[in-house]
């Protein structure tokens with residue numbers, strides 16, 4: 197008889213999810229089985245939970261949700277080399293093909309055949325989970341599971357913040373959701389000053405301050421561009437980091453960044469965005485980076501070392517820690533209401 201485990205499963209093509217009991221899976225060739233120690237909720241999981249348009253087009257229930265994880269390897273499938281039972285690991289979520297033009301040039305983060313672990317496959321909101329061996333990242337034991345599970349989104353934030361010079365640079369961050377908060381932590385640890393954050397939610401503006409923002413602005417009540425100009429002696433910020441996906445924030449950030457400044461765009465907009473390219477990008481000679489996923493595996497080394505340095509102020513970002521999955525519905529509803537930073541389920 198096979199062993200059983202509990203898992204948060206998207207059982208039906210509708211709002212919500214269910215806590216179910218299923219068989220512990222067996223790792224196939226090229227896979228490992230981990231015991232999950234900590235797993236955290238991403239905005240993508242929330243979209244799957246809510247069953248939005250994107251989720252309807254991509255997810256095929258029944259499927260175990262979740263993709264941010266820290267765990268211990270308990271079984272290694274046939275043909276796996278270099279990973280042992282007992283290894284303490286996390287997972288890159290982009291399963292890349294290794295064969296396309298991008299992969300052949302080492303640009304794995306834009307692999308044209310990317311599958312996302314926990315989105316296109318069963319995920320990690322479970323007591324045990326399968327991870328493709330090629331996606332396994334080994335953690336040093338010194339990083340606690342509640343931080344180690346955050347490495348995947350931290351990688352998004354690291355690629356956004358560190359796409360160009362940041363030490364001693366003035367920075368505007370738009371959006372202090374979980375990703376923006378991680379971005380503030382990375383910018384602070386990397387020596388940015390001042391860090392100015394625009395975020396409509398008072399709860400999240402307070403979190404931004406705790407993480408290290410020097411100034412916070414409410415974009416719904418204050419003039420973001422004027423505030424930034426006042427803080428920067430009329431120069432504008434050196435670096436604009438977009439973490440909100442709000443078209444208005446994009447426009448304000450492009451206005452508030454100094455000519456020849458740097459822009460990194462991570463937030464995903466709801467559709468096409470209309471921008472005055474001539475005046476806001478071309479005549480300002482801006483350098484604009486689109487950010488997607490993480491550079492494999494360079495970003496993971498950077499994230500791991502930042503965590504080991506102890507300089508990332510993550511504790512205010514982890515606003516909710518649950519023991520087990522029993523209260524998963526409460527967790528998702530709080531996240532929906534914007535009343536969280538990162539939510540972590542602890543399983544050890």
Ligand SMILES: NC(=O)c1ccc[n+]([C@@H]2O[C@H](COP(=O)([O-])OP(=O)(O)OC[C@H]3O[C@@H](n4cnc5c(N)ncnc54)[C@H](O)[C@@H]3O)[C@@H](O)[C@H]2O)c1
Pocket residue numbers: 238239352370371372373374375376394395396397400415439440441442444445461462463464465487488489534
């Ligand atoms: N490019 C990638 O690879 C990648 C990866 C992960 C997430 N993302 C995207 O990054 C973004 C951030 O992720 P998240 O989980 O933190 O999302 P989130 O929705 O929780 O956070 C967005 C924040 O922006 C704030 N906001 C809304 N309007 C604003 C405005 N006009 N000005 C400033 N802030 C405003 C919201 O109040 C919220 O706190 C999302 O758009 C997400 O889809 C992209």
Ligand SMILES: C[C@@H](O)[C@H](N)C(=O)O
Pocket residue numbers: 238240263289312315348349352488489490
């Ligand atoms: C899967 C998605 O949510 C993830 N954060 C990414 O980098 O693509």
Ligand SMILES: [Zn+2]
Pocket residue numbers: 238239240241263349
């Ligand atoms: Zn994610």
Ligand SMILES: [Zn+2]
Pocket residue numbers: 292293294295296297298299300307308309310
């Ligand atoms: Zn590829």
